[in-house]
Amino acid sequence: NPITGILVFPAEESGKMVVWQWNKEGWKKRACENACPPARSRYAFAFDAGTQTFYMHGGRTANRDFLNDLWEWNGETWKDMTPSSPLSKKASARMISFEGGILEYGGVTLENGKT
Numbered sequence: 001n002p003i004t005g006i007l008v009f010p011a012e013e014s015g016k017m018v019v020w021q022w023n024k025e026g027w028k029k030r031a032c033e034n035a036c037p038p039a040r041s042r043y044a045f046a047f048d049a050g051t052q053t054f055y056m057h058g059g060r061t062a063n064r065d066f067l068n069d070l071w072e073w074n075g076e077t078w079k080d081m082t083p084s085s086p087l088s089k090k091a092s093a094r095m096i097s098f099e100g101g102i103l104e105y106g107g108v109t110l111e112n113g114k115t
Contacts (some may be wrong), residue, residue, distance in 0.1 A: 010088070013031070013046070013073070016031060016032050016036040016037075016039060016040075017036060017037045017039060017040075017078070018030070018031055018032065019073070023113065026100065029033075030075075030076075032077075032078055035078055036078055036080075036082055037056060037069065037071045037078055038061065038067070039059075039061070039062065039078075040059035040060060040061055040067055040092035041059055041060055041091075041109050042058075042059045042060050042061075042092045043056050043057065043058055043059030043067070044057045044058055044059070044090075044093040044094060044095040044107065045095060045105050046054065046095035046096055046097050046102050046104075047078075047097060048097045048102060048107065049097060050097075050100060052074065052075065053072055053074050054071065054072070054073040054075075055070065055071070055072055055073075055081075055102050056070070057069070057070045057071075057087065057090075057093065057095065057104060058087070058088070058090045058091055058093060059088070059091050060091045063074045064108055066089035066090065066091055067088070067089060067091075068082070068086055068087045068088060068089040069082045069087070070082045070083070070087060070100060071084075077101070078093065088107075088109060088113075089109060089110065090107035090108060090109045091107060091108055091109075092106070092107050092108050093105065093107025094106050094107075
């Protein structure tokens with residue numbers, strides 16, 4: 001079930017992430033039904049073509065709080081992949097698919113004084 005068309009991230013409804021997908025028939029809302037990432041901005045995001053999976057880390061809430069969660073989206077459902085060892089709370093980082101994995105770099109944190 002490959003992901004095709006154009007995807008638009010993020011849209012927000014009731015504090016949850018919503019994905020819109022464009023294909024030849026028009027726009028389709030890919031609403032989150034179960035486990036859903038909280039709405040955010042300035043998050044890191046990458047697509048792993050090998051697994052046809054998107055990954056999203058961190059960002060900031062509407063209240064400007066930093067997030068340190070990690071989410072996976074397979075085109076149908078979101079899955080919380082946050083490890084038991086906390087990830088860095090950061091925003092505005094970049095993620096790329098790299099040699100069968102995901103590489104994240106850069107970003108700002110509350111600890112380094114850049115908000």
